[in-house]
Amino acid sequence: MIFTDLLNGKKADKPPVWIMRQAGRYLPEYRELRKSADNFIDFCLNPAKACEVTLQPIRRYNFDASIIFSDILLVPHAIGREVKFIPGTGPVLSKLTAINELSLPDFDDFQNFLKPVADAVTLTRANLPKETALIGFSGAPWTLMTYLTEGGGSRDFNTARDWLWSKPAESEKLLHHLSDYIVSFLTLQANAGANVLMLFDSWAGAVPASQRTKIITGFHKKIISDLRSAGIKLPIISFPKGLSEGLKAYSEKVECQALALDHYVDRRWAADNLRTDLVLQGNLDPLCLVSGGQVMKREVEEILEVFSNRRHIFNLGHGIVPQTPPEHVAELLALIRS
Amino acid sequence: MIFTDLLNGKKADKPPVWIMRQAGRYLPEYRELRKSADNFIDFCLNPAKACEVTLQPIRRYNFDASIIFSDILLVPHAIGREVKFIPGTGPVLSKLTAINELSLPDFDDFQNFLKPVADAVTLTRANLPKETALIGFSGAPWTLMTYLTEGGGSRDFNTARDWLWSKPAESEKLLHHLSDYIVSFLTLQANAGANVLMLFDSWAGAVPASQRTKIITGFHKKIISDLRSAGIKLPIISFPKGLSEGLKAYSEKVECQALALDHYVDRRWAADNLRTDLVLQGNLDPLCLVSGGQVMKREVEEILEVFSNRRHIFNLGHGIVPQTPPEHVAELLALIRS
Numbered sequence: 001m002i003f004t005d006l007l008n009g010k011k012a013d014k015p016p017v018w019i020m021r022q023a024g025r026y027l028p029e030y031r032e033l034r035k036s037a038d039n040f041i042d043f044c045l046n047p048a049k050a051c052e053v054t055l056q057p058i059r060r061y062n063f064d065a066s067i068i069f070s071d072i073l074l075v076p077h078a079i080g081r082e083v084k085f086i087p088g089t090g091p092v093l094s095k096l097t098a099i100n101e102l103s104l105p106d107f108d109d110f111q112n113f114l115k116p117v118a119d120a121v122t123l124t125r126a127n128l129p130k131e132t133a134l135i136g137f138s139g140a141p142w143t144l145m146t147y148l149t150e151g152g153g154s155r156d157f158n159t160a161r162d163w164l165w166s167k168p169a170e171s172e173k174l175l176h177h178l179s180d181y182i183v184s185f186l187t188l189q190a191n192a193g194a195n196v197l198m199l200f201d202s203w204a205g206a207v208p209a210s211q212r213t214k215i216i217t218g219f220h221k222k223i224i225s226d227l228r229s230a231g232i233k234l235p236i237i238s239f240p241k242g243l244s245e246g247l248k249a250y251s252e253k254v255e256c257q258a259l260a261l262d263h264y265v266d267r268r269w270a271a272d273n274l275r276t277d278l279v280l281q282g283n284l285d286p287l288c289l290v291s292g293g294q295v296m297k298r299e300v301e302e303i304l305e306v307f308s309n310r311r312h313i314f315n316l317g318h319g320i321v322p323q324t325p326p327e328h329v330a331e332l333l334a335l336i337r338s
Numbered sequence: 339m340i341f342t343d344l345l346n347g348k349k350a351d352k353p354p355v356w357i358m359r360q361a362g363r364y365l366p367e368y369r370e371l372r373k374s375a376d377n378f379i380d381f382c383l384n385p386a387k388a389c390e391v392t393l394q395p396i397r398r399y400n401f402d403a404s405i406i407f408s409d410i411l412l413v414p415h416a417i418g419r420e421v422k423f424i425p426g427t428g429p430v431l432s433k434l435t436a437i438n439e440l441s442l443p444d445f446d447d448f449q450n451f452l453k454p455v456a457d458a459v460t461l462t463r464a465n466l467p468k469e470t471a472l473i474g475f476s477g478a479p480w481t482l483m484t485y486l487t488e489g490g491g492s493r494d495f496n497t498a499r500d501w502l503w504s505k506p507a508e509s510e511k512l513l514h515h516l517s518d519y520i521v522s523f524l525t526l527q528a529n530a531g532a533n534v535l536m537l538f539d540s541w542a543g544a545v546p547a548s549q550r551t552k553i554i555t556g557f558h559k560k561i562i563s564d565l566r567s568a569g570i571k572l573p574i575i576s577f578p579k580g581l582s583e584g585l586k587a588y589s590e591k592v593e594c595q596a597l598a599l600d601h602y603v604d605r606r607w608a609a610d611n612l613r614t615d616l617v618l619q620g621n622l623d624p625l626c627l628v629s630g631g632q633v634m635k636r637e638v639e640e641i642l643e644v645f646s647n648r649r650h651i652f653n654l655g656h657g658i659v660p661q662t663p664p665e666h667v668a669e670l671l672a673l674i675r676s
Contacts, residue, residue, distance in 0.1 A: 153493065154493075155491065155492075155493050158624075158625055161623060162625045162628055162629065164625075165623065165625050165626045165628070165629035165633055165634075166625075166628070166629040166633075168633065205602065206602075208601045208623040208625075208626070209601065209602050209603055209604045209605065210601075210637065210640065242602075244582035244583055244584065245582055245583030245584075246582065246583075246604065263546045263548075264543060264544075264546065264547050264580075265547055266547045266584065267547065267548070285499060285503065285546040286496075287496055287499040287500045287502075287503050287504075287546075288503045290500055290503070290504070291500065291503035291504040295503050295504075295506065296503075299548065302548065
């Protein structure tokens, strides 16, 4: 697999490419299948459907990697914080106000609850083309903590940050619990047949700078170290979104094989300053893909040029948005693969 | 005035201090007066009330600077995009979809519409203690463009970013118009008696990195240059929020006298890397002020220590939040002034 070979140190002629949320609402075949389940969590926990949805963009575009169709909020759900997806609002959870409101399951029960994800991984791996990598993933502790404490998404993360300042010991305890479940969830996916693991810390940028080393870097380091101790050798892509040049200090401490860059990262800076053994992934603005045409062509050419001297995975800087015309994805692939 | 002296190059024994949104909902006397007007825009455009509200935190805490009570959305309002503030939702505007939907007023009409702000500045200056500086301000072009195109606040700024990619020429034209009105608004406040001007680009961080120089740095540079050409000599504080280490390139091009740092900026990096003639303002997390106590004390001491070798204004990294206990502000001032 060109994708895992790259992550394991081999150079590639052209960057392999996949797209965050490539199985998603911009695809008519996804929207069609999604109608078959009322509840988004049930949809994620149906191995046949999750497999089918994961395969859809591979059939259409032959991406170099697929990512198992799942959601970072399955972990909160699995530890007893019911998650509901309200159209137009997004995910809604009951707001965690103290850690003793959690009824923490043991790891066997936790893995049993998430077994459908493992089954989906196994089924998808069996049905994917041999050369296509399969990525398993989890949200990172801080990002999950924001959903738990804010009771959903947030613009300012004031409640989660209030926890960090007002309840530092309780916050750390919560992050430790989450970290252990995340290791368990990633292990489950690795054992089920995933080829690569990815850690999404979508709201890493919402941690005040003076707490970043503890809350982001520290827990990512711990998760990777725990995975290695458990014998998981798969390459790991980390996505601490929103860290900007803070990625330098981060990547010097966290032993991931690849770092995903959002579109707010100065890519020239990243290519010149991040450790050279690190694969860099990114970083087209998803809204540039919506636009397409000459504007996108120039941006894509710049990305390819900037990363031409290092190992690079082409991707967006965040998930593809629902209003993206599917033909722009084909256009993008033609540009990268030409 | 210690505040303007500092901005003009003099050193100070202790950093002067003020707080973004210091006239605001955390103060019971503010909430009381706010009841006297239904409409937030009317409240801002009432010189007597705006003056009174501006003075409230000065009476209570004797900050070194006051900021005229007003709102960055007065500019969109003044150019014909009615702004409504819906409790629990925030500002709502009708969504701009093309530049020809704007009926751009001439500058006399624009300044006439905003004359109540000038009157509030004059009245406040007359009533402030002599040693307290008065800051006039405006939102910056990009941030105003986000409100216009998103029709209010946003979590992801997808519509505004879509403009940048899909309508680059129209976006630039819009930013040019806004830039000219902003210069006019700041000139009005300078002529009315403001001692310092401040430019808020609250969502600067939402511009993709590859467009930042054009959309943020370029327009800030232009606004300051236009103000200087118009004979406005007041010191200028710029707040391009969310730029992280991008502040270095920014501050090498933009000739502001002070740079406000949000709490996501690594303050040690800022103290060591930004041009030494620049006053740095910031950067306590507003949520740390909500917490107060020992946790805040440690953070404040770190801030004072980090900036002890350069000219520094103490402030938060963003506006004070409504749930802040007013006694924590007194606690903060005691720490800084002790």
